[in-house]
Amino acid sequence: MRLHEYQAKGIFAEAGMPTPDSQLAETTDEVLSAAESIGYPVAIKAQVHVGGRGKAGGIELVDDEAEAREAADAILGMDLKGYHVDRVLVEAAVDFTDELYVGVTMDRGEGKPVAMVSEKGGVDIEAVAEETPEAIAREHVDPAFGLHPYQARRAVAEAGIESEIRRDVVGVLTTLYDLYESRDASDAEINPLMVTAENEVVAADAVLNVDEDALFRQPELAEMEEGSYVDDLERKAGEYGFDYVRLEGNVGIIGNGAGLVMTTLDLVDYYGGEPANFLDVGGGAKAERITNALDMVFSDENVESVVFNIFGGITRGDEVAKGINEALEGFDEIPKPVVVRLAGTNAEEGMEILNTDLVQVEETLEAAVERAVENAREVSA
Amino acid sequence: MSVFVDSDTRVVVQGITGGEGSFHTGQMIEYGTNVVAGAVPGKGGQEIEGVPVYDTVREAVREEDANASVLFVPPAFAADGVFEGLDSDLDLVVAITEGIPTQDMAKVRKRLSEVDTRLIGPNCPGIITPGEAKLGILPGNIFSSGNVGLVSRSGTLTYQVVDNLTKRGLGQTTAVGIGGDPIIGTSFVDALAAFEDDPATEAVVMCGEIGGEDEEQAAAFIDENMETPVAGFIAGRTAPPGKRMGHAGAIVSGSGTGTAESKIDALNDAGVPVGDTPEEVAESVESFL
Numbered sequence: 181m182r183l184h185e186y187q188a189k190g191i192f193a194e195a196g197m198p199t200p201d202s203q204l205a206e207t208t209d210e211v212l213s214a215a216e217s218i219g220y221p222v223a224i225k226a227q228v229h230v231g232g233r234g235k236a237g238g239i240e241l242v243d244d245e246a247e248a249r250e251a252a253d254a255i256l257g258m259d260l261k262g263y264h265v266d267r268v269l270v271e272a273a274v275d276f277t278d279e280l281y282v283g284v285t286m287d288r289g290e291g292k293p294v295a296m297v298s299e300k301g302g303v304d305i306e307a308v309a310e311e312t313p314e315a316i317a318r319e320h321v322d323p324a325f326g327l328h329p330y331q332a333r334r335a336v337a338e339a340g341i342e343s344e345i346r347r348d349v350v351g352v353l354t355t356l357y358d359l360y361e362s363r364d365a366s367d368a369e370i371n372p373l374m375v376t377a378e379n380e381v382v383a384a385d386a387v388l389n390v391d392e393d394a395l396f397r398q399p400e401l402a403e404m405e406e407g408s409y410v411d412d413l414e415r416k417a418g419e420y421g422f423d424y425v426r427l428e429g430n431v432g433i434i435g436n437g438a439g440l441v442m443t444t445l446d447l448v449d450y451y452g453g454e455p456a457n458f459l460d461v462g463g464g465a466k467a468e469r470i471t472n473a474l475d476m477v478f479s480d481e482n483v484e485s486v487v488f489n490i491f492g493g494i495t496r497g498d499e500v501a502k503g504i505n506e507a508l509e510g511f512d513e514i515p516k517p518v519v520v521r522l523a524g525t526n527a528e529e530g531m532e533i534l535n536t537d538l539v540q541v542e543e544t545l546e547a548a549v550e551r552a553v554e555n556a557r558e559v560s561a
Numbered sequence: 562m563s564v565f566v567d568s569d570t571r572v573v574v575q576g577i578t579g580g581e582g583s584f585h586t587g588q589m590i591e592y593g594t595n596v597v598a599g600a601v602p603g604k605g606g607q608e609i610e611g612v613p614v615y616d617t618v619r620e621a622v623r624e625e626d627a628n629a630s631v632l633f634v635p636p637a638f639a640a641d642g643v644f645e646g647l648d649s650d651l652d653l654v655v656a657i658t659e660g661i662p663t664q665d666m667a668k669v670r671k672r673l674s675e676v677d678t679r680l681i682g683p684n685c686p687g688i689i690t691p692g693e694a695k696l697g698i699l700p701g702n703i704f705s706s707g708n709v710g711l712v713s714r715s716g717t718l719t720y721q722v723v724d725n726l727t728k729r730g731l732g733q734t735t736a737v738g739i740g741g742d743p744i745i746g747t748s749f750v751d752a753l754a755a756f757e758d759d760p761a762t763e764a765v766v767m768c769g770e771i772g773g774e775d776e777e778q779a780a781a782f783i784d785e786n787m788e789t790p791v792a793g794f795i796a797g798r799t800a801p802p803g804k805r806m807g808h809a810g811a812i813v814s815g816s817g818t819g820t821a822e823s824k825i826d827a828l829n830d831a832g833v834p835v836g837d838t839p840e841e842v843a844e845s846v847e848s849f850l
Contacts, residue, residue: 286663288743288773288810291670323667364662393809394662396637423807427799438741438807439715439770442796443839446821449799450837458800460807463659463716491720493686493700494581524720525700545721546838 181390184227186269187404188386191363192370195355199383202271211252212245214270220244221273224251228263236260241273262411274382279372280341281305281316282353284360293321295331295357297339297349302372327357348381349373363401364394413480420472422459429454430556432477432516435489436461444489444549453553456483463494470503478515484559487552488520489545497522497530508538517555521548563690563735564710564755564762565653565679566629570694573598573618573627575634575642577609581657582633585698586610589631592701594694597625618649629653631687631696639683640665647678655696656683656746663809666744673746680746684809686716686738697738707732709846710756710789712749713768714741715808718796718839722768725843731850734762741770741808749779757787764790764849766842767833771797772811772819780827792845793828793835795821
């Protein structure tokens with residue numbers, strides 16, 4: 181789960197991290213009054229879950245009220261890489277001499293958190309990591325002990341941070357690691373950490389992505405979850421509790437288990453079709469969940485054909501068949517052709533109760549996918 | 562022969578009193594697995610599916626000589642359950658639980674390096690040696706005994722590929738689902754090494770997916786250390802970068818690592834044919850034997 185910049189900054193500030201004065205605003209008038217109380221110049225920053233906001237026009241630096249009005253009008257309501265901007269953060273502009281990078285994430289290969297510091301902040305840190313990895317100092321952290329102070333000092337020294345500000349950067353990194361650990365983050369990042377002419381450091385951005393599997397013990401963060409959906413379909417998937425990713429194609433795909441659903445997508449592509457979505461109903465799905473899944477995929481107007489691929493282990497074929505029947509019997513005319521492939525636990529029982537007047541049935545995965553691709557082709561023709 | 566589990570494996574079910582725990586205990590016993598005990602804090606003295614329940618794993622080890630556990634404990638308590646298993650001198654712990662926080666698993670992995678216990682999972686379907694024992698939730702009826710080893714990050718994909726194998730008459734020595742999370746106990750390399758050492762395993766299937774670099778490491782291991790032929794499958798060729806495809810581990814980073822392409826290339830370079838479909842994987846295996 182991603183927190184917005186303003187939410188992450190609030191948490192950082194509470195932990196004693198230096199952050200610029202800022203206020204959230206939803207209208208141009210609110211932007212102007214916020215800017216007035218903070219004092220120009222200010223930065224106006226779109227609060228959406230998108231990387232590279234600045235390049236995409238979602239961040240403007242303004243010097244006076246006229247510029248602020250113009251920027252607020254432009255940013256509020258804009259569509260930023262598919263996300264609607266309905267709030268901005270109005271923030272005191274930092275007069276900086278240097279931009280650093282500080283971050284903590286999980287190194288899955290090592291199975292350990294890694295703390296990172298670089299003097300090449302402010303730019304595309306992914307590009308720095310790829311092209312000049314030596315420009316980022318890294319310290320792997322023993323998760324049982326946490327980040328030792330000497331490790332923070334060593335990372336900051338290795339990164340070549342100037343000696344006047346080392347103590348402050350060490351403080352920022354230590355606080356960031358503590359937040360990463362105590363808030364069950366998957367990533368905690370500051371980019372840029374700005375250095376002022378007075379040799380003070382200020383967190384000019386804040387990233388805190390939280391491990392969704394840990395939300396049960398982070399109730400405060402769970403409540404901060406705010407729409408990070410591109411469209412109504414993804415919002416719907418969130419409400420139904422599906423693992424869902426919308427794609428560009430026209431073959432809707434429903435299956436159980438991430439690996440098998442990904443495989444079904446790949447086969448659609450292999451047989452010359454284009455997958456419209458990834459939708460995993462999960463393990464042990466009951467009839468209602470299957471009905472919801474069909475509702476989801478039918479609501480995608482790009483979908484012209486649907487394939488169901490269920491290999492029951494914990495999921496039961498008879499429950500799946502019941503759900504498909506319930507979903508389809510409500511229609512006078514089935515909106516898009518549906519191909520069903522049922523295997524595994526209670527597949528035979530499922531085949532017996534499946535209303536085959538409403539769906540096409542195939543025995544193998546390959547045949548089911550091929551038929552669904554063919555259906556989509558016929559509909560588009 | 563087999564790897565990691567056989568008919569001598571004496572199983573304690575951690576979380577046996579829960580819905581999934583009790584249901585799958587019944588299924589495992591029906592399959593022939595030697596389930597000797599359950600362990601649930603505060604539930605000692607009960608009996609589930611004819612199996613005595615203890616408060617702690619240590620008691621199950623002492624009283625029933627258990628040497629492996631399979632864990633159906635809810636996510637909030639699962640890491641503690643795994644620690645208990647690791648701390649009870651078991652040879653093997655199989656964690657089925659989905660949704661254990663990643664930072665908990667980092668601590669588990671640290672502990673794993675200090676003990677002799679093998680951990681399989683979490684977020685996995687378990688392990689099965691057909692005709693001998695299954696620890697987990699795999700549907701036993703699709704497996705058959707034979708000479709093909711299988712290791713996979715995904716449960717349902719395992720079923721699919723096994724179905725393709727079994728329908729061609731290609732039985733299995735052992736099938737291991739290692740789980741789709743970013744941090745897991747047993748890696749592809751661990752399982753491949755065990756299959757290489759198992760004289761009964763004459764071919765191996767490895768099912769990977771996007772995310773992480775475990776498949777690339779496996780490819781290097783196969784290239785350097787394996788005589789047994791391996792056939793591969795990689796799920797997620799069509800996955801867009803930056804989106805999580807169900808599994809917590811299945812996300813392609815922006816910088817080109819962890820992609821299906823890089824994994825397929827690495828495997829091909831190691832002499833491993835990677836099928837475009839599960840059926841092609843079964844065809845490759847047939848050609849090896």
